[in-house]
Amino acid sequence: MTPARVLAGPPAADALLSDVAARAARLPRPPHLAMVRLGDDPASVSYVRGKDRRAREVGLGSAVYALPETTPQAELLALIARLNADDAVSGILVQLPLPAHVSEQAVLHAIDPRKDVDGFHPLNVGELWAGRPTLIPCTPAGILYLLDLYGLPVAGQRAVVVGRSPIVGRPTAALLLARDATVTLAHSRTRDLGAVTREADLLVVAVGQPHLITPEMVRPGATVIDVGINRVPGGPGGKAHLTGDVHPDVAGVAGAITPVPGGVGPLTIAALLANTVTAAEMQAGRRVPGASAR
Numbered sequence: 001m002t003p004a005r006v007l008a009g010p011p012a013a014d015a016l017l018s019d020v021a022a023r024a025a026r027l028p029r030p031p032h033l034a035m036v037r038l039g040d041d042p043a044s045v046s047y048v049r050g051k052d053r054r055a056r057e058v059g060l061g062s063a064v065y066a067l068p069e070t071t072p073q074a075e076l077l078a079l080i081a082r083l084n085a086d087d088a089v090s091g092i093l094v095q096l097p098l099p100a101h102v103s104e105q106a107v108l109h110a111i112d113p114r115k116d117v118d119g120f121h122p123l124n125v126g127e128l129w130a131g132r133p134t135l136i137p138c139t140p141a142g143i144l145y146l147l148d149l150y151g152l153p154v155a156g157q158r159a160v161v162v163g164r165s166p167i168v169g170r171p172t173a174a175l176l177l178a179r180d181a182t183v184t185l186a187h188s189r190t191r192d193l194g195a196v197t198r199e200a201d202l203l204v205v206a207v208g209q210p211h212l213i214t215p216e217m218v219r220p221g222a223t224v225i226d227v228g229i230n231r232v233p234g235g236p237g238g239k240a241h242l243t244g245d246v247h248p249d250v251a252g253v254a255g256a257i258t259p260v261p262g263g264v265g266p267l268t269i270a271a272l273l274a275n276t277v278t279a280a281e282m283q284a285g286r287r288v289p290g291a292s293a294r
Ligand SMILES: Nc1nc(=O)c2c([nH]1)NC[C@@H]1CN(c3ccc(C(=O)N[C@@H](CCC(=O)O)C(=O)O)cc3)C=[N+]21
Pocket: 046, 047, 050, 093, 094, 095, 096, 097, 118, 138, 139, 229, 242, 260, 261, 262, 263, 264, 265, 266, 268, 269
């Protein structure tokens, strides 16, 4: 078996971002992304910094509101209300996870659906499941962009998504369905997971369990998208390193596979900035809400 084709994220992200920059430049003023984070979780700090830097690189405005971990929910909701009302703000992202005293649901409901660049507001979630993707969650949008860029088919494919989280698994299943794949959504209670994943032409894994997917669970020649980002000890020099939900030996069976890091992650950021431009276009009346973003 020839080893799998590696679907590198960074060049695909660059291609998407050059389109984002061109669309941003056609607007009357640069789209602006407001990001809010509570507390100093190192991963959140690093992700938000990465998004902020990439936004500026492609000519978007960007602002980070770094609030104390102890910020009361009412204060966070008041900030969101101000950002909703501010015409200079095109997109709003509240970094997850939130501290336990803040209701994620209350926050996600509070963001104006037309500025919801994460695609987490129930209106956008509903539109996506109804087959009318508008502002699509960033990781699923990034996965579809990656597949399209590398010329991998979606329509008619047997797709298996492992993981049913509201931010990755569920919306990925909805988006693949909107693109005419035959979709199975598997999860921690799925009986004989390997028998299910072996049916997949296209396997998307978003569980957060290092090396859950082993070679015998993969159909030879399948496309495997690894969304897992797991920090595990014992990297080069004994430092913690990143590894995916898919065992490295799967590369000997799959037809195509995304690496971790350097696979889906960079596309997630690019898709966020694409959503920010889409939101700005809608607000400028250049795009009708509901006209497909793809
Ligand atoms: N409201 C909200 N929206 C999000 O989109 C959101 C969130 N909260 N909370 C956390 C998750 C996680 N996430 C990632 C983005 C980029 C990489 C990424 O660029 N990863 C690099 C490596 C990064 C590293 O070295 O840590 C890669 O895979 O190559 C990873 C993860 C967005 N999230």
